[in-house]
Amino acid sequence: MSNENLKNFEPKDIQRGIWNQETVSEIEYKARYGKHRIRGCGATRYMPTFDDIMILPSQLSRMSIDTYREPCETRVVLGKRFATKPLVIETPVMIAGMSYGALSKEAKIALAKATALTGTVISNGEGGLLPEERDYSYRQSIQVLPSRFGFSKRNIEAADMLEFLVGIGAKPGLSGHLMGNKISEEIAKLRQLPTGIDLHSHPRHGDAFGADDMVVKMEQLRSLTKGEVPIFIKIAAGRVKEDVKIAVKIGVDGIIIDGAQGGTGAAPVMASNHLGIPTMPALVQAVKALEEMGLKDDVSIIVSGGIKDGADIAKALAIGANAVAIGTGAMVAMGCKVCLKCHNGVCGFGIGTQDPDYRKKLDIDEAAERVANYIRAITNEAVLLAKAAGKSRLKNLEREDLRTLTLEACAMTGIPLVGSDYVFGQRFGFGE
């Protein structure tokens, strides 16, 4: 063969293991700027998901429920441990906290309208409560964040649910990042910030340093809400077992666990990809912790991070969650293409931007209808799976209805591997 021909066989398109496009791009960035990269959307690496679990259908051992002709209850009551007015939502799917700032005003309003169409709750996210969001939402959750941008007693009064936020899955141990190009006049006013400055909020609550103080803080919040509003604590998945036990001692009504797959408007790449543990094992640990304390029925669990379809909901509920929160999924329903560019404020779909021209591209009512459709569809999917498993209530799904597909998922969840009754690792309520 001549040299000319050999050239055609040079390995142009082959990637050498870890030295893939992403690694090369990361190194190029660092070589140029001498600091870590901040980017939108969250982790890009592979993490184990609920897809490694299968749901067992009902056959002879139990009867199935007719998918098309028989009802299945989807209503959920959240935070009934101490709160006198627990939160009642019609589907176990809530809209996760995404800030006005990370998202455009139009996107926030569309999400709020979607909750009114489906009867669920929306969380306001960092940076204050957009008045329109409160006006249109079915139920409003208010986050109490370490930064307290735009936060006052008025926000607490508007809340149907409070989230005392300790961390988020995409950057646990860190706090909100909002790049200067997304801080418009209006956002600067709401957050009391100067325009054009890169915002890095702080991760510790200035009025609750540590869990002991939070016990007293919780009493204060109860007093302010007259004990009516359910108070949740939102933690990023890490040492979940310990964190959940501490949260229970603090006196919360429920816990929101954000897995490492959780999305974000901007976060250091290192934080997204290497901090925290994935959603599925985090949920298992939380349920275990509550069962050890004998409080599984009292303390609600909401799980978020990578929830995308009805199967994820059904499996999360079967493992022990009371509800799930969706963020990226809802954004994709509005038109997001997950291009990882949320941080720079140039979002051609009018979602993750504050640019007046780009914002015009999002039709609020159409987007709201699409998000509502998405929530309806994934709720239906979960119902379909539950009925096939013989449940007339979504919340009746249980761990016994699950089997794991991979050794990894089996060891992580303590649910037996398909085709066997074996658990490789710690058992989780199976023949102990």
Added chain:
Amino acid sequence: MEYLDALKIKSTQINNMIEEKLIKDKELIIQNPHSMHNIATGLAIDGKVTIKGSTGFYTGGFLEGASVIVEGNAGWYAGDNMMDGELIITKNAGCNAGTYLYGGTIVIRGSAGSRVGYGMKGGTIIVCGSAGRWAGQMTLGGKLILLGKVGKQLGESMYKGVIYIQDEEAKNNLGGNVFIDKITPTEVDELNTLFKKYDIDAKGENFVAIRPMTTGRHTYVLFNPDLTPEKARKELGKNPKKLEKGVAYE
């Protein structure tokens, strides 16, 4: 004048009782507070509450409208998230006094612990004694007035607002992203009015203002220490064992 003996009352009950008493009479004296937490939380009725003794955590948190006087020391987080009204502490306050202050006035006649005015968004805090480190960290608005000595990292990463000080050594204790500026005549008047109102012996003319840098990016400790091989080479000389003591990192 109404009285309330707090000796056998729980902190979960006291706020309802304070409200009831204030509806009857605009003045209330609380005796035996025994360092109780959460006294006067979210009190939204006009009136004057005098606490005869020291209080625990979160005194006057989310306070809205009332005037609360603590005749003693106050624990951590005094006046946190306060909306409006007045909180006067006659002795010292613990850490994080006036954290996330939204409005109203806090006067601490003694000294304050660390992080006074942490993330405050409005209102006024006056500390007549010294203030610990990280005072006014991440301030988003309002006025922090420190009459005595100040600790390290003063005003770290302030975004808005202003800190007034008269400690001449403060220039060595400044946090990142702030600078010392002259005080304007209007500000002097404002300070003197406040000092007169609360009977504080100080003159606005003696103060300087600390303001946030509003141009360019914030700089952070994250990007330190810079890798400084030249400096290390000089400091270490020919004796690399010095490294064990961490000389190169200080």
